[in-house]
Amino acid sequence: MKMNLNLRWPLILALTLSPAAAQVRYPVLYTDMDGTSLGPDGQVRPATRAALARYRACGGQVGVATGRTLEQAKPHLKDLGPTLPLLLFNGGVTYGVDLKIKRIAALPPEALTATQAALKGLTRLGIVAHGAEETWIDAHNEGLDAFLKRARINAKGLIPTEGAPGLIKLMVVSRPEAQAALYAALKPLEATLEVMISSPETVEILPKGVNKATALKAVLSELGFNQEEVIFFGDSGNDTAVMRAIPMGVAMGNCHPDTCKAAALIADRNDTDTLAEIIERLAIDPRCVAGRGGEASALEELAKDPAQVEAGRALYARHCVHCHMARGAVGANLTDDIWVHGGQLPEILNTISEGVPARGMMGWKRRLKEADLRALAIYVYSLSAAKAP
Numbered sequence: 001m002k003m004n005l006n007l008r009w010p011l012i013l014a015l016t017l018s019p020a021a022a023q024v025r026y027p028v029l030y031t032d033m034d035g036t037s038l039g040p041d042g043q044v045r046p047a048t049r050a051a052l053a054r055y056r057a058c059g060g061q062v063g064v065a066t067g068r069t070l071e072q073a074k075p076h077l078k079d080l081g082p083t084l085p086l087l088l089f090n091g092g093v094t095y096g097v098d099l100k101i102k103r104i105a106a107l108p109p110e111a112l113t114a115t116q117a118a119l120k121g122l123t124r125l126g127i128v129a130h131g132a133e134e135t136w137i138d139a140h141n142e143g144l145d146a147f148l149k150r151a152r153i154n155a156k157g158l159i160p161t162e163g164a165p166g167l168i169k170l171m172v173v174s175r176p177e178a179q180a181a182l183y184a185a186l187k188p189l190e191a192t193l194e195v196m197i198s199s200p201e202t203v204e205i206l207p208k209g210v211n212k213a214t215a216l217k218a219v220l221s222e223l224g225f226n227q228e229e230v231i232f233f234g235d236s237g238n239d240t241a242v243m244r245a246i247p248m249g250v251a252m253g254n255c256h257p258d259t260c261k262a263a264a265l266i267a268d269r270n271d272t273d274t275l276a277e278i279i280e281r282l283a284i285d286p287r288c289v290a291g292r293g294g295e296a297s298a299l300e301e302l303a304k305d306p307a308q309v310e311a312g313r314a315l316y317a318r319h320c321v322h323c324h325m326a327r328g329a330v331g332a333n334l335t336d337d338i339w340v341h342g343g344q345l346p347e348i349l350n351t352i353s354e355g356v357p358a359r360g361m362m363g364w365k366r367r368l369k370e371a372d373l374r375a376l377a378i379y380v381y382s383l384s385a386a387k388a389p
């Protein structure tokens with residue numbers, strides 16, 4: 001694996017002090033989206049999706065922390081599979097996994113005029129003003145339009161002259177080469193507001209004391225986790241505060257200099273499978289081999305119950321037999337001891353749940369209940385067990 005490992009003590013601690021029963025070394029994983037868990041094409045890499053699924057299966061909890069709004073984050077939630085509150089707007093709004101607002105931190109009413117005043121005379125494309133559900137802009141031009149399109153931001157129009165109510169986040173958009181001057185001009189606002197670089201094109205303004213780190217802290221204390229239990233992935237200026245707050249911050253190779261400096265570990269760039277590799281090597285306990293973690297022994301217990309085998313037999317007759325035949329004689333043979341996708345109970349359960357879509361075996365996790373999937377796995381396992389030497 002090609003990885004620029006800037007090892008510091010938290011990593012060494014994590015490698016030596018993992019508690020015996022844990023299936024993951026870090027029970028909580030939060031990741032940024034753009035530049036981190038999304039590749040340069042704006043999509044979650046398949047390896048990342050798979051590693052997150054395995055991490056969850058081993059008992060880990062996944063959260064996202066991004067500058068995006070809910071609308072912008074939504075298309076990737078299926079791939080990332082969060083099980084923890086979503087920290088959106090760089091911490092300005094926290095949503096539950098049910099996508100309902102849990103906590104909101106609005107900007108003071110004078111934030112917009114103060115920002116516009118600080119930027120007077122400087123070259124910028126415009127200001128994007130986000131409320132929790134609506135977005136406005138303060139200028140119309142080609143550069144800003146192109147940015148909005150790229151970022152998939154649906155602006156309602158120009159900010160109403162009487163002001164927009166309940167603003168949560170301002171985004172000062174510029175060409176990358178203009179950013180340093182804008183950031184310097186906005187810095188003095190830090191006495192009353194939070195100012196951060198969130199991408200090479202955007203400086204963001206949030207209420208004072210609101211950032212991903214404070215939002216994360218609130219969620220962790222609600223859920224009863226401490227900061228040592230978190231592994232966090234990020235790349236940009238809006239991730240720096242988290243890197244400073246927790247021992248295990250991982251910065252992508254494409255990190256902003258401040259973020260790289262604050263991280264415990266620097267990974268490869270976001271156009272590689274580095275994130276998946278670090279999840280596999282660092283976040284998941286190597287003892288969680290089967291991919292479904294603590295379920296392995298629970299499944300074995302269940303498999304001793306003849307009622308489970310019978311339930312599985314009935315389901316198999318209904319859903320599977322037309323492809324696999326009564327004794328698995330045609331297509332994939334399920335009655336021998338040869339397994340393409342693994343013959344341990346958790347592996348069989350995984351194959352049935354996820355399927356092998358490329359080879360004509362669909363996944364069943366959305367069609368059947370978890371209990372039915374388990375009964376099927378137990379039945380299929382019993383078929384092979386009866387024949388195997």
Ligand code: HEC
Pocket residue numbers: 316319320321322323324331332333334338339340341342348351352356359360361362364376377380
């Ligand atoms: C549309 C046909 C079809 C149906 C329906 C189907 N399967 Fe499959 N199944 C396949 C094919 C084809 C493969 C081989 C995939 C491969 O080559 O990787 C397979 C593979 C498998 C494997 C992996 C075998 C191995 O060697 O690792 C298991 C387990 C399995 N199926 C169980 C089931 C169960 C349980 C059901 C019913 C819920 C089911 N299948 C329904 C076509 C089907």
